[in-house]
Amino acid sequence: MTSQAITLPRVYQVDAGPTSESTPFRRLLIVVALTFLAAFLWLPLAAVFVGALREGLGVYWEALTDPDALSAIKLTVIAALISVPVNMVFGIAAAWAIAKFEFRGKSLLITLIDLPFSVSPVIAGLLFVLLFGSHGWFGEFLAEHNIRIVFAVPAIVLATLFVTFPFVARELIPLMQEQGTEEEEAAIVLGASGWQTFWHITLPNIRWGLLYGVILCNARAMGEFGAVSVVSGHIRGLTNTIPLHVEILYNEYNATAAFAVATLLAFLALGTLAAKTLVARHLRGHH
Amino acid sequence: MSIHVKKIVKRFGAFNALREIDLEVGEGELIALLGPSGCGKTTLLRIIAGLETPDSGEIWFHGNEEGEVWFHGDDSKCQHVRERQVGFVFQHYALFRHMTVFDNVAFGLRVRPKSERPTEATIKEKVMELLRLVQLDWLAERYPAQLSGGQRQRIALARALAVEPKVLLLDEPFGALDAQVRKELRRWLRRLHDELHVTSVFVTHDQDEALEVADRVVVMNEGRIEQIGTPDEIYDHPATPFVYQFLGDVNLFHGRVSDGHAHIGAAAIQLAGHEPADTAVAAMFYTRPHDIELSHDGGGLEARIQGARRAGGVVKVRLERIDGHGAVEAEVPRESWEAEAFCEDQVVRVYPKRLKVFTAPETALAT
Numbered sequence: 318m319t320s321q322a323i324t325l326p327r328v329y330q331v332d333a334g335p336t337s338e339s340t341p342f343r344r345l346l347i348v349v350a351l352t353f354l355a356a357f358l359w360l361p362l363a364a365v366f367v368g369a370l371r372e373g374l375g376v377y378w379e380a381l382t383d384p385d386a387l388s389a390i391k392l393t394v395i396a397a398l399i400s401v402p403v404n405m406v407f408g409i410a411a412a413w414a415i416a417k418f419e420f421r422g423k424s425l426l427i428t429l430i431d432l433p434f435s436v437s438p439v440i441a442g443l444l445f446v447l448l449f450g451s452h453g454w455f456g457e458f459l460a461e462h463n464i465r466i467v468f469a470v471p472a473i474v475l476a477t478l479f480v481t482f483p484f485v486a487r488e489l490i491p492l493m494q495e496q497g498t499e500e501e502e503a504a505i506v507l508g509a510s511g512w513q514t515f516w517h518i519t520l521p522n523i524r525w526g527l528l529y530g531v532i533l534c535n536a537r538a539m540g541e542f543g544a545v546s547v548v549s550g551h552i553r554g555l556t557n558t559i560p561l562h563v564e565i566l567y568n569e570y571n572a573t574a575a576f577a578v579a580t581l582l583a584f585l586a587l588g589t590l591a592a593k594t595l596v597a598r599h600l601r602g603h604h
Numbered sequence: 605m606s607i608h609v610k611k612i613v614k615r616f617g618a619f620n621a622l623r624e625i626d627l628e629v630g631e632g633e634l635i636a637l638l639g640p641s642g643c644g645k646t647t648l649l650r651i652i653a654g655l656e657t658p659d660s661g662e663i664w665f666h667g668n669e670e671g672e673v674w675f676h677g678d679d680s681k682c683q684h685v686r687e688r689q690v691g692f693v694f695q696h697y698a699l700f701r702h703m704t705v706f707d708n709v710a711f712g713l714r715v716r717p718k719s720e721r722p723t724e725a726t727i728k729e730k731v732m733e734l735l736r737l738v739q740l741d742w743l744a745e746r747y748p749a750q751l752s753g754g755q756r757q758r759i760a761l762a763r764a765l766a767v768e769p770k771v772l773l774l775d776e777p778f779g780a781l782d783a784q785v786r787k788e789l790r791r792w793l794r795r796l797h798d799e800l801h802v803t804s805v806f807v808t809h810d811q812d813e814a815l816e817v818a819d820r821v822v823v824m825n826e827g828r829i830e831q832i833g834t835p836d837e838i839y840d841h842p843a844t845p846f847v848y849q850f851l852g853d854v855n856l857f858h859g860r861v862s863d864g865h866a867h868i869g870a871a872a873i874q875l876a877g878h879e880p881a882d883t884a885v886a887a888m889f890y891t892r893p894h895d896i897e898l899s900h901d902g903g904g905l906e907a908r909i910q911g912a913r914r915a916g917g918v919v920k921v922r923l924e925r926i927d928g929h930g931a932v933e934a935e936v937p938r939e940s941w942e943a944e945a946f947c948e949d950q951v952v953r954v955y956p957k958r959l960k961v962f963t964a965p966e967t968a969l970a971t
Contacts, residue, residue: 499698502655505685506692507712507767521702563708 365583378568380577388554389562390581392470396477396545396558397538403478404534405527408485413519415486416493417501431489433480441479442547445472468550473558476544481534488530489523493523496522525600532596536589540582605667605770605803606631607652607674612661614647621647622658623827629771633800634794636808636818640850643824644773645807651675653692653773653806654685667770688771691764691802695776697756699748705759706744708867734762737796754785761793765800771884774806778813787811811851817837823847845962848890855896855932855956857889857952866959869927871905875959887963891956893920896934898946904955907932909948914938921946923954 333417369377380386411436415423433441447453448464459466466472500522504514520527542560549556551565558582566575609627613620622644629635637645650656650900652663663674665688675682675699700708710730713722722727722730737739738758748756757777764772777793778786794817797804808814814821815835823830823838831843842848859868866873866889897904898921907923910931919941923932932954936946946952 499696500696500700503692503694503698503700503763504711504715506653506655506690507715507763508686508689509711510686511713513715517711518700 362583365576365579368572369580371576372573376573377577377580378472380574381581383574384559385554386562386578387558389557389578392473392556393539393558395470396474397535399474400477400538401531401535404482405485405531407482408489408530408534409523409527411486412489412493412523415495417498422435427490430483432489433483438476438480438541438543439547442476442544445475445479445544445548467548468552468556470556472548473545473556476548477538477541480541480544484534484537485527485530488533490524492523492526493519519588525596529593529600532589532592536585539585565592605665607771607803607805608629608662608664608666609648609652610662610664612651612658612663614644614651614656614761619787622651624830625661625827625940627822627829627832629803629805633745633950634797634806634817634819634836635806636806636814636821637824638808638814638821638850639824639830641809642826644827645809645824648824649773649775649805649807652771653690654683655692656687658797663772663889689767691761691767691769691772693757693760693764693772693777694772695779697748697760697780699756699760699763701748704744704958705735705740705746705748705751706731708748708759712763714767730766731762734766735759737765738762754783754789754959757781757789759798765802768916769802772802772804776809778810780810786813793817798943806850814871815851823850825850829853842960845890848960852932853893855891855893856930857891857956857959858929859887859889861887861961861963866961867926869905869929871903873956873959887961889956890960890962891958893933893935894918895956895958896932897955897957898934898936898940898944899953899955900944902953902955904953905932906951907954909946909950909952911948912941912946923952925953925954 344372369380411426414420415427435602449459449472451460451467453467466475473502500518501514504518505511540560541558541560542564546561546564547559549558549561550563551557553565557565559578563575563578563582566572566578607627607629609625609629612622612625614622624945625644625648637648639645640701647656651658652674661677665672665674672683674688700711703711707930710727713730716722732744735744738761740755740758740762743751743759745753748759751759757780761774761777774793778789790813793806806817815838817904818835820832821835821838821886822832825846831838831847832868833843834840838847839851842851848854857866857868859866861867861875866875866887868889869969906926908926910922910924912919912921917938918935919938921934921936921941923934925932934954
């Protein structure tokens with residue numbers, strides 16, 4: 318609520334207290350956690366960079382500027398540029414509807430929003446093949462009109478849209494529910510139109526939550542493998558995204574190039590983490 | 605500028621929030637809607653504002669000779685909330701948390717269509733004038749989170765006044781504040797109203813607040829209006845047992861009325877002239893604890909003192925009737941408590957100096 322002027326960061330007391338453990342046990346826990354992190358996160362991350370730079374900066378740069386690699390980067394950026402804004406609009410609309418109105422089928426909508434999280438990405442990909450593939454429901458119609466969806470860019474965008482659509486909505490729903498509708502009501506009583514209310518009241522109140530959702534959505538859009546792999550057809554220079562390109566290079570025993578392109582995804586992950594941390598700090602402070 | 609509410613009905617599912625409410629709010633009046641939670645008072649206020657739509661009924665607004673229809677059953681002639689030009693003050697302030705105090709107050713002016721929007725200079729002048737009115741001009745650049753509850757509510761009021769509302773509606777304006785600030789603010793609201801004379805309706809569940817601030821009080825219960833009247837009328841001549849009960853602590857006695865006397869148990873008590881004195885089989889008598897006199901051998905009912913608690917200048921006494929017909933609460937001045945040397949387990953006489961008689965059997969006695 319607004320009555321809290323400052324939200325202090327939580328401090329976990331490790332000193333004596335009824336809930337604290339003995340010193341050896343605490344140390345053991347910390348060692349276990351750090352070992353796990355090192356083995357499963359830092360080591361692989363380091364391995365990616367070591368593998369990428371093993372044959373020198375020249376080879377690294379060549380792998381990144383290879384036409385197929387460039388086209389994969391371009392496709393990944395296109396997919397993200399489409400799916401992030403679309404899911405942003407959808408996420409705001411869904412969160413608004415769920416948080417501020419009562420309507421029939423509301424719980425169904427909430428369940429459906431989570432569907433992409435609960436369904437395997439491979440199934441998601443297959444779904445689009447079933448719909449738009451040559452033997453799919455709309456296959457004949459599409460073939461007659463000479464429209465290619467599966468094994469082409471549109472399917473990649475669709476698959477990306479599908480797997481990323483919960484991120485923004487899930488971030489905004491609890492935030493908007495907590496904020497309630499009083500400020501919007503106040504704005505409307507003061508004479509603001511629906512659009513003015515959204516633009517001046519609702520949007521500023523959710524901006525950090527929205528940004529947080531967008532960052533996560535973007536990371537997933539660029540990193541998605543499973544669903545995109547099913548619908549892509551792996552046509553070099555045409556329907557490969559960065560993760561698919563990495564896979565192809567690796568399968569061709571071109572490990573250095575594979576690692577080089579993989580560093581792009583590693584940078585994306587690190588950037589996402591940094592941005593996430595910054596935004597999360599604002600999110601806590603602005604409630 | 606007056607409001608006429610005619611036969612307003614509102615249901616939420618199976619729950620009857622308002623049952624045919626009729627109410628007139630006169631020009632420049634300050635009216636309190638008083639009642640327990642769930643009585644429909646906030647719903648009525650929100651319907652007047654246009655934040656809720658009634659199921660049926662009419663709302664008329666008279667600014668000049670010709671009235672405007674605010675609500676009239678079919679949607680075509682209704683005015684949308686943003687066209688009604690009401691000022692609404694929310695219980696939890698609803699200040700825009702990402703805007704400074706200044707921007708909050710200026711909001712209503714800035715969202716006007718370009719043709720009606722004042723210049724920034726005019727807006728600035730107007731906002732500062734309002735902030736001076738609520739005595740908070742020194743907080744113009746602060747954010748709502750940096751203000752105390754009382755300050756926030758005054759800013760909310762300034763924001764509502766900025767659009768020069770035809771009517772000011774306040775939903776439990778002091779409900780979220782602590783007792784001391786509450787008392788200060790309600791006196792201040794009364795003074796402000798005397799200065800501005802804007803037609804106002806406020807909702808409260810606090811009878812002291814309603815009686816102290818309002819010109820007229822509307823007591824509501826279970827979606828109905830129990831009584832409308834000035835604070836004195838409501839307090840001195842409650843129309844129903846509910847109103848009597850809601851306005852303060854009460855004692856209830858069952859008995860009979862005959863020859864201008866109330867017969868309660870073995871005692872006969874002279875009734876004041878204006879109370880109904882005809883013979884009736886059954887009657888209910890209400891009296892406030894401070895209207896009860898205790899004595900060692902005067903008239904009245906016999907009762908045993910169960911306990912006593914000092915509260916400021918009075919002593920609150922719990923008694924049990926000897927005839928077994930229930931408990932009595934009395935409030936006696938401290939001096940007489942000490943002078944008469946009352947103490948626990950004593951049997952004394954309870955004499956109600958004022959009795960309110962309800963002869964018709966009332967079932968509306970909630971709680």
